[in-house]
Amino acid sequence: xxxxxxxxxxxxxxxxxxxxxxxxxxxxxxxxxxxxxxxxxxxxxxxxxxxxxxxxxxxxxxxxxxxxxxxxxxxxxxxxxxxxxxxxxxxxxxxxxxxxxxxxxxxxxxxxxxxxxxxxxxxxxxxxxxxxxxxxxxxxxxxxxxxxxxxxxxxxxx
Amino acid sequence: xxxxxxxxxxxxxxxxxxxxxxxxxxxxxxxxxxxxxxxxxxxxxxxxxxxxxxxxxxxxxxxxxxxxxxxxxxxxxxxxxxxxxxxxxxxxxxxxxxxxxxxxxxxxxxxxxxxxxxxxxxxxxxxxxxxxxxxxxxxxxxxxxxxxxxxxxxxxxxxxxxxxxxxxxxxxxxxxxxxxxxxxxxxxxxxxxxxxxxxxxxxxxxxxxxxxxxxxxxxxxxxxxxxxxxxxxxxxxxxxxxxxxxxxxxxxxxxxxxxxxxxxxxxxxxxxxxxxxxxxxxxxxxxxxxxxxxxxxxxxxxxxxxxxxxxxxxxxxxxxxxxxxxxxxxxxxxxxxxxxxxxxxxxxxxxxxxxxxxxxxxxxxxxxxxxxxxxxxxxxxxxxxxxxxxxxxxxxxxxxxxxxxxxxxxxxxxxxxxxxxxxxxxxxxxxxxxxxxxxxxxxxxxxxxxxxxxxxxxxxxxxxxxxxxxxxxxxxxxxxxxxxxxxxxxxxxxxxxxxxxxxxxxxxxxxxxxxxxxxxxxxxxxxxxxxxxxxxxxxxxxxxxxxxxxxxxxxxxxxxxxxxxxxxxxxxxxxxxxxxxxxxxxxxxxxxxxxxxxxxxxxxxxxxxxxxxxxxxxxxxxxxxxxxxxxxxxxxxxxxxxxxxxxxxxxxxxxxxxxxxxxxxxxxxxxxxxxxxxxxxxxxxxxxxxxxxxxxxxxxxxxxxxxxxxxxxxxx
Numbered sequence: 001x002x003x004x005x006x007x008x009x010x011x012x013x014x015x016x017x018x019x020x021x022x023x024x025x026x027x028x029x030x031x032x033x034x035x036x037x038x039x040x041x042x043x044x045x046x047x048x049x050x051x052x053x054x055x056x057x058x059x060x061x062x063x064x065x066x067x068x069x070x071x072x073x074x075x076x077x078x079x080x081x082x083x084x085x086x087x088x089x090x091x092x093x094x095x096x097x098x099x100x101x102x103x104x105x106x107x108x109x110x111x112x113x114x115x116x117x118x119x120x121x122x123x124x125x126x127x128x129x130x131x132x133x134x135x136x137x138x139x140x141x142x143x144x145x146x147x148x149x150x151x152x153x154x155x156x157x158x
Numbered sequence: 159x160x161x162x163x164x165x166x167x168x169x170x171x172x173x174x175x176x177x178x179x180x181x182x183x184x185x186x187x188x189x190x191x192x193x194x195x196x197x198x199x200x201x202x203x204x205x206x207x208x209x210x211x212x213x214x215x216x217x218x219x220x221x222x223x224x225x226x227x228x229x230x231x232x233x234x235x236x237x238x239x240x241x242x243x244x245x246x247x248x249x250x251x252x253x254x255x256x257x258x259x260x261x262x263x264x265x266x267x268x269x270x271x272x273x274x275x276x277x278x279x280x281x282x283x284x285x286x287x288x289x290x291x292x293x294x295x296x297x298x299x300x301x302x303x304x305x306x307x308x309x310x311x312x313x314x315x316x317x318x319x320x321x322x323x324x325x326x327x328x329x330x331x332x333x334x335x336x337x338x339x340x341x342x343x344x345x346x347x348x349x350x351x352x353x354x355x356x357x358x359x360x361x362x363x364x365x366x367x368x369x370x371x372x373x374x375x376x377x378x379x380x381x382x383x384x385x386x387x388x389x390x391x392x393x394x395x396x397x398x399x400x401x402x403x404x405x406x407x408x409x410x411x412x413x414x415x416x417x418x419x420x421x422x423x424x425x426x427x428x429x430x431x432x433x434x435x436x437x438x439x440x441x442x443x444x445x446x447x448x449x450x451x452x453x454x455x456x457x458x459x460x461x462x463x464x465x466x467x468x469x470x471x472x473x474x475x476x477x478x479x480x481x482x483x484x485x486x487x488x489x490x491x492x493x494x495x496x497x498x499x500x501x502x503x504x505x506x507x508x509x510x511x512x513x514x515x516x517x518x519x520x521x522x523x524x525x526x527x528x529x530x531x532x533x534x535x536x537x538x539x540x541x542x543x544x545x546x547x548x549x550x551x552x553x554x555x556x557x558x559x560x561x562x563x564x565x566x567x568x569x570x571x572x573x574x575x576x577x578x579x580x581x582x583x584x585x586x587x588x589x590x591x592x593x594x595x596x597x598x599x600x601x602x603x604x605x606x607x608x609x610x611x612x613x614x615x616x617x618x619x620x621x622x623x624x625x626x627x628x629x630x631x632x633x634x635x636x637x638x639x640x641x642x643x644x645x646x647x648x649x650x651x652x653x654x655x656x657x658x659x660x661x662x663x664x665x666x667x668x669x670x671x672x673x674x675x676x677x678x679x680x681x682x683x684x685x686x687x688x689x690x691x692x693x694x695x696x697x698x699x700x701x702x703x704x705x706x707x708x709x710x711x712x713x714x715x716x717x718x719x720x721x722x723x724x725x726x727x728x729x730x731x732x733x734x735x736x737x738x739x740x741x742x743x744x745x746x747x748x749x750x751x752x753x754x755x756x757x758x759x760x761x762x763x764x765x766x767x768x769x770x771x772x773x774x775x776x777x778x779x780x781x782x783x784x785x786x787x788x789x790x791x792x793x794x795x796x797x798x799x800x801x802x803x804x805x806x807x808x809x810x811x812x813x814x815x816x817x818x819x820x821x822x823x824x825x826x827x828x829x830x831x832x833x834x835x836x837x838x839x840x841x842x843x844x845x846x847x848x849x850x851x852x853x854x855x856x857x858x859x860x861x862x863x864x865x866x867x868x869x870x871x872x873x874x
Contacts, residue, residue: 035378043583096366098363100549100551102376103502131812139777139781141815142777
């Protein structure tokens with residue numbers, strides 16, 4: 001359906017005009033020029049395209065853009081504030097929690113959403129929370145450690 | 159097609175030595191100061207048969223002190239973006255932070271065969287280190303002249319040359335090179351490990367910041383102005399010829415449909431719009447010429463039927479005589495299915511043609527190969543084609559082929575616009591090559607039927623379609639033969655129904671699974687602990703060293719821990735690196751589900767440039783290896799691939815990942831060996847042996863799916 005969809009993208013008011021049934025992933029990448037959300041499978045099975053919609057992790061390859069009308073969308077490009085890395089980003093760097101880096105934006109945003117719901121997750125909860133995100137390089141063990149470290153930092157240390 | 163002969167190699171020990179193409183390197187370096195240390199015809203040297211000997215091809219020091227490091231290698235997660243920078247920084251005595259990596263750019267970087275075979279550190283590393291060492295020696299000479307002191311009284315550190323004992327009397331590398339055009343060579347030895355300041359130190363990834371912020375660009379993120387996204391019409395099955403096309407139903411505004419022979423594509427400025435329009439193209443294909451009887455279960459009989467004569471990989475003693483003396487004989491056949499590379503980034507390329515100049519941004523492990531393929535496709539001189547690989551989102555051998563690059567080049571020419579081809583996941587599971595289905599038959603025997611005195615009497619090993627890498631055993635066996643059939647991964651023309659190719663440690667996963675399973679079967683038969691049995695048959699100190707180290711860390715006492723719980727061990731050699739792996743598994747006997755609880759991997763890879771990077775690669779190998787061991791296989795019927803996405807093709811997930819402990823058994827004075835592949839080769843056998851210890855069920859086929867485990871449990 002042709003319509004105007006207005007939403008907040010990484011803190012800025014944004015409007016796109018056109019077929020609002022198109023998937024958010026392609027509108028973000030192709031119409032709005034972002035590169036953080038990645039295509040991996042196209043059917044919500046890998047998590048590479050994950051973005052935050054009102055702070056909840058969503059697979060943007062399966063979400064029609066009309067669904068974000070009036071909402072707030074955050075991609076990996078919008079996570080660091082004023083050049084300061086989010087604790088998750090910092091922890092991923094410090095723990096070498098990535099290799100090729102292609103799944104990393106989706107991984108970090110899924111972890112962000114997990115920590116919002118469960119601020120001090122157990123290891124089992126982290127595994128469960130990220131189960132739908134695929135990493136082919138095998139950085140899983142370090143990703144778990146990074147999420148744990150970020151949780152500690154976000155909770156104010158200790 | 160351009161020279162793809164490398165695809166048939168097993169990358170065991172390839173030296174970098176194919177002809178180089180002409181590059182106007184010095185003209186292209188632009189900006190900054192080029193230090194010309196050599197007066198001769200540099201370009202003539204670049205056209206030679208080897209990596210350049212002139213170190214200017216590897217590095218450049220700019221006015222601001224930035225050291226650019228030029229390598230034909232690409233970064234796909236394996237971490238050479240860090241370890242190569244460490245090598246140059248250390249030999250040059252420049253700060254690691256000052257090194258800027260320029261990777262895989264065919265206009266700027268020295269020719270390279272490709273990033274595969276764990277060869278970057280082994281074969282490119284020494285050349286890069288030598289370049290850094292020589293540049294440092296020349297800088298010392300220049301500083302001696304500038305400071306009026308003999309070179310012997312000078313020291314280098316952090317990008318400066320100092321007068322020894324007078325830290326204020328110094329000159330920076332940037333100052334020395336500023337505005338100068340100098341032709342000079344110097345003899346300089348490589349540093350010994352005792353002198354290392356940057357190498358052999360655990361160093362975190364240098365690309366991590368870019369990758370956690372989204373700044374890191376992959377091929378799909380490159381969008382030249384006016385670019386169209388192409389979606390290509392694909393056949394429903396391999397070897398199904400296109401009969402007719404009707405695109406009259408495509409009425410989407412802005413969509414273009416082009417056809418060039420069998421290449422039919424729909425293009426639009428948005429990829430999803432192009433894909434939707436492609437669905438409106440009506441096409442008729444002839445049925446696949448492959449028989450529907452050829453499936454993932456019948457394939458092994460087919461492969462054995464068409465197998466070529468074997469060729470000796472190694473041989474010693476008298477196998478027939480050994481068998482005659484054996485008290486007991488073991489004859490087993492090991493199978494493994496086709497496996498996908500499945501990088502999360504599918505094959506992607508963007509091509510821009512401006513006049514007679516062509517620029518290519520591609521996810522490729524072989525940028526110089528891609529350059530030649532594009533030149534041939536478009537009929538332009540290779541010198542007019544520049545391939546710029548951004549970060550590559552995983553390769554594992556699959557991105558050594560550049561089909562998507564050729565497709566993008568053809569479509570850019572046909573449309574007169576820059577074109578990006580980004581394969582869908584379904585295309586990735588169809589048009590990428592697969593690790594070949596393979597068969598290993600081992601006949602072996604023991605000198606006694608039981609007891610600790612029993613020794614392996616003979617070993618008769620035949621591998622089909624996996625190549626020779628990792629086929630040779632390393633045990634003390636008097637009479638043995640290792641024979642390879644089937645011409646490596648490619649096989650003969652009528653062997654595989656679709657493209658096969660290198661898959662992380664090609665061949666070695668197949669060979670190590672078979673060998674280490676057979677060894678375990680024999681140990682079990684005579685009632686000897688599998689670690690002890692191996693030690694009894696190992697003379698190689700390096701292999702004994704990694705096995706002992708793994709056993710110590712693991713706390714190995716016995717294989718069987720309890721009902722449904724057990725431990726396995728497996729050894730292997732790949733890319734010059736020795737690996738010993740131990741694993742503990744828990745098997746649910748009701749469902750056949752295998753949970754790997756803990757893995758310890760010990761590795762001797764000689765000198766380790768970046769111990770942290772090496773450990774990450776080992777962890778990645780262990781994790782990725784869970785997939786081919788437990789679930790990953792391509793199902794097919796004739797030319798039709800039945801697994802086209804992650805819903806049925808199961809990659810390892812967080813819930814599968816065991817506690818992984820890695821040990822580097824350091825040999826600092828030995829040359830560095832491969833790091834990206836070795837630790838994956840043992841994963842099939844170590845899990846198979848642990849399942850046996852836990853349940854008494856012996857799995858002879860990979861992957862060890864729930865169904866196969868359940869079937870084996872019934873026979874146990």
